[in-house]
Amino acid sequence: MSIDDVVLSFTPGSLVILNVVLAVIILGIALEVRPADFQTVLRSPKAVLVGIAAQYLVLPAVTVGLALLLNVPASIALGMILVACCPPGGISNVLTHRAHGNVALSASMTAVSNLVAIAVMPLNVALWARLNPGTESLMREFSLDRWEMLIQVLLIIGLPFALGMPLARRYPRITDKVRPWVQRIGLIALLVFIVSGTASNLGPLREHLGTIFLVVLLHDAVALAVGYWTAAAVRLDEPSRRAFAFEVGARNTGLGLGLTLTFFAGLGGMAMVAAWWGIWDILAGLLLAAWWRRRDARAGRAAAQPPDAEPPAAEPPAAATNGADR
Template sequence: MQAIQRFGSWLTKWFTLVVIVWALVNFFLPSTSMWAKSYTNIFLSIVLFGMGMTLSIEDFKRIVKMPLMVILGTVAHYLIMPLLAVALCKVFQLDGMVAVGVILVGCCPSGTSSNVMSFLSRGDVALDVSIGLLSTLLAPIMVPLLMSGLASQYVDIPAGDLFRTALEVVLIPVVLGITVHTVFGEKVSKVTTALPAVSQIAILVIIGTVVAVNNEKLFTRETAMILPVVMLHNLCGYGLGYLFSRVMFRIYPQGFRYAQQKAITFEVGMQDSALGATLALHAFAAHPVVAIPSTFFSVWHNISGSVLASWWRRRDDKYQIPADSHDGKRPAQASQPSKLRKVS
């Protein structure tokens, strides 16, 4: 088990690089992951079952203890990212299934990677986990609802398929994982140490499958604008998430302090792109290009999130800003006593 744990730590450290290498392997050798096309929902269910096994009643108590911040953070996520996706499709004149793919990843709940980035930046990890949990549990309702309202201009949205797939791969596995944790308690701790490695391998399989299925369409005129749009989507998500948290800080400064602002920034800007890719491959099976934005997002938001978390941490260290800072401003310099000139 220690070997698996060490492997999981190594994979977490180098995950972005591994994703890029794995994507290249599947681009040049698509047969590597083509076999998994029909099983992506199972692999994502494994990830979310593992997520459920790490949750306890305390995680739900946190939502009750700070409902305003959790609810507002979740609302911000489901408001900012979908509308931002629609705006970017308009600005870059994306159409058809490519636009549907961009909007789909924008309608997904926040990704588990945001928890890591919040931790690295010394953000409020408890708030981050709570928003991620609530947004994930709401996904079976929110994703088809938002897609029907925002993407129906491009194509008929299979809302029923989206709901059933999200229910099967999100809600049921998470609830089962929580149930297992509740029933067996500390006995599952030996298993949960292996979960990071298992989850990341499952996500790699999903990414490899999307790249393999879209091998001939990945870099064409039709998909040329997806990467810059995905990058802007993520970066603008960070910016608007931070702006939202700063506005809320002025309204409710006791709740939206510096650490909470970091958590909300990552929760708004980072998406569960593995869910987006899985929903695309199943609800839009005839158009696998819909899954490309989610795949690009999966690679990019890990890069941008790591950079932002590192910058935030270095800034705090440089200006000696404590993790529990009220507003994140530099501490006031001690005033120097003025020198009195001697009078001869």
């Protein structure tokens, strides 16, 4: 069976649970936002604007090209585009910290990107999907209502931000204690939902798992590279490049999965791309962060090692004796 004909079945109750989980994840991000994050935007507007452009223009454009190059089925291509149009997840800040990246820039980009996504994401999905004949036909088939998607994204992202930011500003001590638990619970709940939902629908998808794995692996690697090299192109320093890599590479694919189940009837290729990406980008991000940490440690040891001692100078030759000395 073609993966474009596979539809994952989820009950209405499970969709409500998923939306609540997504709202909790966004609330964890919102509780972390501080006024200083927006001061970073004012101090470094160029970096943040370039980061937003990398996420919502460069990555979707590269994604469309990658899907055409790989010649993947239309539902997988549309899943790739949807993931590319999602805002960054809160895990990007954790990965940036572990990789010795610019955490302040990462936090600022996460906050701004999620707010921008409320208005931009529905338009972005419709825009980039039209550039691939297969995905354009799927968009027509499902008659995506951009305004309805806007309302959905507003509820999932906008409402938690509207609640979380004032709470963090008014009760900083309490939110500092609560935030890590909110973030962990949200992430664990999302992973449980993805694993259990995928397992219950695994039968018709079994023959496509290899394709999904390879597509997500390549797409995630490209997204990380787009972030890093976009920052390099505008000559940002190494910590900022690492922040860009994770801001562009770590997408909130739980949101993509929720939108797939709500607006695309659980279309198999889309749902599997979003579900597996949500697991793989954490694994790939941790591996990349660990590699960067090890590279920094090696560089630190090399810098601390004293230079090799210089060889001793040769002794001057003994003066020749002559007959006068005797």
